[in-house]
Amino acid sequence: MSDAALEEFALRMGDNCLILGQRVSAWCGYAPALEEDIAMANVALDLIGQAKLWLALAGALEGKGRDADALAFLRDARAFRNCLLVEQPNGDYGQTLMRQFLFDAWHVPMLEGLAASREERVAAIAAKTAKEAAYHRDRSADLVIRLGDGGEESRRRMQTALDLLWPFAGELLAADETEARLAGEGVIPDLADIAKKWTAFVEPALEEATLVPPKDAPVRKGGKQGLHTEALGYVLAEMQWLQRAYPGATW
Amino acid sequence: MAEAPTKPSVGDIWRWLEDAPDPEIPVLSVVDLGIVRAVEWRGETLIVTVTPTYSACPATSVIALDVEAMLRRRGIADVKIETRLVPPWTTDWISEKGREKLRAYGIAPPEGAVCAGAAKAAGARIACPRCGSTNTEEISRFGSTPCKASWRCKDCLEPFDYFKSF
Numbered sequence: 285m286s287d288a289a290l291e292e293f294a295l296r297m298g299d300n301c302l303i304l305g306q307r308v309s310a311w312c313g314y315a316p317a318l319e320e321d322i323a324m325a326n327v328a329l330d331l332i333g334q335a336k337l338w339l340a341l342a343g344a345l346e347g348k349g350r351d352a353d354a355l356a357f358l359r360d361a362r363a364f365r366n367c368l369l370v371e372q373p374n375g376d377y378g379q380t381l382m383r384q385f386l387f388d389a390w391h392v393p394m395l396e397g398l399a400a401s402r403e404e405r406v407a408a409i410a411a412k413t414a415k416e417a418a419y420h421r422d423r424s425a426d427l428v429i430r431l432g433d434g435g436e437e438s439r440r441r442m443q444t445a446l447d448l449l450w451p452f453a454g455e456l457l458a459a460d461e462t463e464a465r466l467a468g469e470g471v472i473p474d475l476a477d478i479a480k481k482w483t484a485f486v487e488p489a490l491e492e493a494t495l496v497p498p499k500d501a502p503v504r505k506g507g508k509q510g511l512h513t514e515a516l517g518y519v520l521a522e523m524q525w526l527q528r529a530y531p532g533a534t535w
Numbered sequence: 536m537a538e539a540p541t542k543p544s545v546g547d548i549w550r551w552l553e554d555a556p557d558p559e560i561p562v563l564s565v566v567d568l569g570i571v572r573a574v575e576w577r578g579e580t581l582i583v584t585v586t587p588t589y590s591a592c593p594a595t596s597v598i599a600l601d602v603e604a605m606l607r608r609r610g611i612a613d614v615k616i617e618t619r620l621v622p623p624w625t626t627d628w629i630s631e632k633g634r635e636k637l638r639a640y641g642i643a644p645p646e647g648a649v650c651a652g653a654a655k656a657a658g659a660r661i662a663c664p665r666c667g668s669t670n671t672e673e674i675s676r677f678g679s680t681p682c683k684a685s686w687r688c689k690d691c692l693e694p695f696d697y698f699k700s701f
Contacts, residue, residue, distance in 0.1 A: 319674060319675035319677070319685065320675075322675060322677050322678065322679070322685070323675060323676065323677040325677075326677040326678075326681055327677075329589075329591045329593075329681060330589060330590060330591055330681065331591075332591055333589065333590030333591020333592070334590045334591070336590070336591070337590060337620075404621075407621075408620040408621045409620065411620070411621065411622070411623050412587075412590060412620045412621075412623040413590055415623070415701060416589065416590060419676070419701070422676070423676050423677075
């Protein structure tokens with residue numbers, strides 16, 4: 285197995301968690317109810333903890349002495365490997381929940397598959413974090429169903445969020461060359477299998493939520509190769525400015 | 536060749552760790568919580584292996600510092616704290632004594648054993664730590680720390696923390 289492919293994959297896992305964690309953390313102090321505020325802060329915290337594990341592995345594989353902090357705070361947008369879905373703006377609360385739901389529905393089967401990886405460092409992180417992802421998915425699916433199958437206004441907002449975000453989900457579900465190679469080596473699961481599990485979870489939940497995915501939507505991708513939407517630059521500007529302005533600053 | 540007579544036994548060190556509190560729930564020791572996985576001497580170095588509760592639990596790094604400081608106060612100069620992820624921590628590892636301490640402190644202890652893949656405590660009857668009633672309901676799946684959920688007692692009307700089964 286090539287270390288470069290594994291490093292690339294660890295960056296993708298870590299950057300997905302980091303960017304989504306940074307996005308979700310922006311609700312801290314602003315969520316529509318106290319319980320939701322606490323939930324958002326906890327989900328963000330879990331994701332940033334998970335990002336730290338993956339990015340530490342990526343840094344170790346790279347072997348140039350970069351730790352998780354260096355990778356998080358000192359890379360530019362083109363070096364980030366997260367999917368486009370997680371960098372999309374928070375929008376209203378419905379949009380934030382829909383983004384979380386589409387991501388969690390992928391994250392859980394992916395981590396469960398990775399827990400059986402032949403690469404033991406990958407398996408260890410996946411086994412540790414899969415339970416946390418499952419806890420997130422229980423909540424995001426529950427809220428998507430309640431708000432979709434809720435009042436007229438909440439249903440309208442959830443459908444708008446689904447129309448907006450659906451095209452970004454495909455990137456998580458299709459393997460590129462790196463992932464196909466790692467799957468062939470037994471390091472990561474086959475993404476076609478993950479896509480089936482994703483669909484088996486998402487379809488009935490959306491049906492219960494009375495929401496309809498857009499037909500013939502294009503797949504918007506590129507994040508895994510470092511080609512991001514405009515949105516990522518704003519996330520990084522906010523997340524990285526302190527370390528950029530005051531290099532090496534600590535608490 | 537003889538070892539210094541002052542080198543404490545592994546059993547002594549486990550007993551000391553039973554007095555090392557969790558920084559966020561100080562009634563629990565790190566041993567009650569089940570996060571100390573091993574204690575061993577490697578030559579003159581004492582290795583204490585800990586496992587994190589949640590990936591991002593802010594208490595984990597404080598725990599490592601506290602344990603190291605406590606062992607140094609006990610006269611062990613060469614201490615190394617190692618972190619191990621496998622097997623992942625579960626609330627099943629919280630000791631019986633720990634569960635009783637949680638209840639007395641006002642936190643409902645985790646209910647039932649954790650089954651693989653079933654994060655939902657569906658149908659679980661969580662007893663109110665104040666009045667003991669199981670006529671309770673979940674307010675939020677999350678709480679003031681990563682390990683807790685927010686619940687409410689419908690008899691004594693008090694809200695309480697539930698240490699979620701995980």
